[in-house]
Amino acid sequence: MSELRQDPTTREWVIIATERARRPHEFVRDKETPRNYPLRDPKCPFCPGNESETPPEVLRYSKPGTKEWQVRVVPNRFPALSPKGTVSRRTEDSLFRSMDGFGVHEVIVESPLHNVSIATMGYSDVELVLHAYRERFNALKVNPNLKYITIFKNYGETAGTSLVHPHSQLIATPVASHEAKRKRDTSAIFEDDTGSCLYCHLIHTELMMRKRIVEVTDDFVVFHPFASRSPFETWIAPILHQPSFALAPEDKIPALARVLRDTLKAIATVLKDPDYNLVLHTSPTDDEYDHYYDWHIRIIPRLTTVAGFEMGSGIYISTALPENTAAFMREQISASRRVKNAAGAQALTGA
């Protein structure tokens, strides 16, 4: 029978609908979306040569000794929020509260190449993207009116983007949602009750149980969470306590770049390049030094549709057990390693 599971980080219940569950391989897409794009598109505002089509950049990493950029961060041309305006609230008819659309909306252009993605980029190029995330986060967090900074990536049309060129986005808002506040409160209460960080406890328990782990490196763990909202939801989290992504040790960035690239590559290979959303969850800017949070990256492949029930009830239905999807990913990854190792051994012996 189906199971209701409570997400230990949000206390929201999720339905794991086993009666309508599909087996993990059934989520593999029939065919890949053709993503045959040119290396450069003259009409793309993010391609080299078209820099004037974006607002002036706020950050640029260039190849040492050249003028060629590798990563650019620019304000969004059609920003959801803008740094003009104030955060004072207005109330109309004692009921309708509003404020200026104050905030920041930036685009992180991840590569000069039009047709790559994090899954296909080199590790050092992914490192630069992560450095850009950190640098922009740290630059913006000093503004006390920006309460919450979300760094995210929409990959593919069903994930909400129409732009092919590899990019992430950053939106800094003057308010945090109640969902974010409850997440913070849940971990603060846990810390108060136990003296431990909820996320550390969660990660260590996952590592002990070994039921939902996809991959473990020296510094990071990749797993499918207990109360996944959708099939193949994937978390990447540091094994050692790190409340804020922007304050995490810089010498761990190369290791994070590897695990992020490898995780997205495994998802692309196993599930046949699905659209996905990626979100960096980190402590709110006001609580960066509080010790009840661990930053983590959440990847949500768009394999199912959120529908009326979720919208109405706030309860999500997932049609796969995370234990099964994690086992499936482990098998597929180790099978592909066996093939590679065999090929490597052949190459080494000259066979």
Added chain:
Amino acid sequence: MSELRQDPTTREWVIIATERARRPHEFVRDKETPRNYPLRDPKCPFCPGNESETPPEVLRYSKPGTKEWQVRVVPNRFPALSPKGTVSRRTEDSLFRSMDGFGVHEVIVESPLHNVSIATMGYSDVELVLHAYRERFNALKVNPNLKYITIFKNYGETAGTSLVHPHSQLIATPVASHEAKRKRDTSAIFEDDTGSCLYCHLIHTELMMRKRIVEVTDDFVVFHPFASRSPFETWIAPILHQPSFALAPEDKIPALARVLRDTLKAIATVLKDPDYNLVLHTSPTDDEYDHYYDWHIRIIPRLTTVAGFEMGSGIYISTALPENTAAFMREQISASRRVKNAAGAQALTGA
């Protein structure tokens, strides 16, 4: 510039992104999804003749004096939740809380005809659907373990359904989401502070302002809410205080059928038959007699995509002002009435 607006019913902020806003007519789809379906499909489990393909029905309305059914309610063949099991919580490793997938999942088959929809059905047929909603709600609410009953409808593939035959669904859960609880708390606090029902106050203010109203009948108001999460989000609400849909005066059902049919028909006509989700919001089963809630129907046309920012931050971005979309709907509806009246006048004068 953009605006942040707080939803008075949930206290969540929404971004109305005017910089990236589209004008209302730009949401009209280029072409309608072809929905050319036969009147009857021999392979459809909801078509007459195939009744044995669904579990035994829990409710049937038949044409007086015949055995032909008009509305059937059946348990879902692949239920997300089932009435077997208990609501006792289990906790694994002091962290992972779960319970049996206890609950009810039913399908309301709205018509024997395969290719109609509420937008194209006759008023009296829509009435029967609403009666079925009420009857099932009232039958299930007596079970104290069912804390929340969601009645909803997914229309079209992007709204989460693959079944063409007109149907709604009901899912009763043993838990309510924190979103639902916050909604209740918000209105309870308002009632405590003011002595009034928040929803009554909201509806009367909307009626006074006349900025976001699409339609007003003797008993109901149709409007686009102040902090719409997505363009053309539409609410249908009773003008007079009615906490619970299932307890609302039965003699208002014909009027509700009219306004629901007309609203869905207007959306289908103006926006060219978009996919949509419909959700009935009513007081939680435990609070049905509390007077701080008004039931309402929320319709969300699937015109935009929820992406990484919304998932990560819990804050929604809408790309249209509800004042503009409501005005657009009013104009389109009155234009089509003028055409109809002119045609009627011509017919009457024999011209």
